[in-house]
Amino acid sequence: EAQVTQNPRYLITVTGKKLTVTCSQNMNHEYMSWYRQDPGLGLRQIYYSMNVEVTDKGDVPEGYKVSRKEKRNFPLILESPSPNQTSLYFCASSLSLRVDSPLHFGNGTRLTVT
Amino acid sequence: DAKTTQPNSMESNEEEPVHLPCNHSTISGTDYIHWYRQLPSQGPEYVIHGLTSNVNNRMASLAIAEDRKSSTLILHRATLRDAAVYYCILRDRGSTLGRLYFGRGTQLTVWP
Numbered sequence: 312e313a314q315v316t317q318n319p320r321y322l323i324t325v326t327g328k329k330l331t332v333t334c335s336q337n338m339n340h341e342y343m344s345w346y347r348q349d350p351g352l353g354l355r356q357i358y359y360s361m362n363v364e365v366t367d368k369g370d371v372p373e374g375y376k377v378s379r380k381e382k383r384n385f386p387l388i389l390e391s392p393s394p395n396q397t398s399l400y401f402c403a404s405s406l407s408l409r410v411d412s413p414l415h416f417g418n419g420t421r422l423t424v425t
Numbered sequence: 426d427a428k429t430t431q432p433n434s435m436e437s438n439e440e441e442p443v444h445l446p447c448n449h450s451t452i453s454g455t456d457y458i459h460w461y462r463q464l465p466s467q468g469p470e471y472v473i474h475g476l477t478s479n480v481n482n483r484m485a486s487l488a489i490a491e492d493r494k495s496s497t498l499i500l501h502r503a504t505l506r507d508a509a510v511y512y513c514i515l516r517d518r519g520s521t522l523g524r525l526y527f528g529r530g531t532q533l534t535v536w537p
Contacts, residue, residue: 344525354469354527401468410457410516416468
């Protein structure tokens with residue numbers, strides 16, 4: 312089944328403890344992206360990747376890192392998490408940036424930083 | 426990037442049509458209009474997209490104003506399963522950039 316898989320679904324951590332949220336897609340998609348969703352603010356883009364080894368900042372990249380060493384994986388790294396990064400995170404992918412190429416989203420990772 | 430404006434919330438009764446509006450007054454000639462929806466506890470899913478002409482698929486219809494400054498997503502017969510947040514976004518056909526702006530969307534409530 313074609314899908315975008317995020318792990319973990321839920322994560323509780325403490326301030327400053329490095330963590331990684333994994334994202335994997337099995338559709339050979341070139342484009343991948345991370346979003347965070349907060350009440351009243353909608354979906355905001357953190358980082359995106361056009362292809363392997365090509366990444367760029369979205370609207371809210373501060374405090375996050377990403378890497379794209381393989382086409383299928385696009386992990387989101389929080390080197391020193393803070394409480395303001397408590398949020399619901401979504402990974403998305405699409406075959407390309409063509410406008411007729413829809414985005415496929417994972418089911419989300421709910422992160423709590425205490 | 427051109428942004429969109431949607432009402433925060435709308436309500437409908439089951440089996441009635443629903444018209445979800447979206448304003449995009451600064452749309453450019455190469456922007457496509459896309460709609461996604463997000464069911465509770467899930468990631469967003471693609472619904473439909475169009476450029477100038479009205480579009481239909483198995484999920485919904487998209488009506489685009491002649492001046493393209495607004496569009497309407499039409500659910501012909503709302504079901505309880507259609508209760509979701511609906512996002513209207515613009516994607517530039519000519520853009521090589523990967524930034525996409527989703528905004529807050531419209532929360533649709535469907536009453537039985």
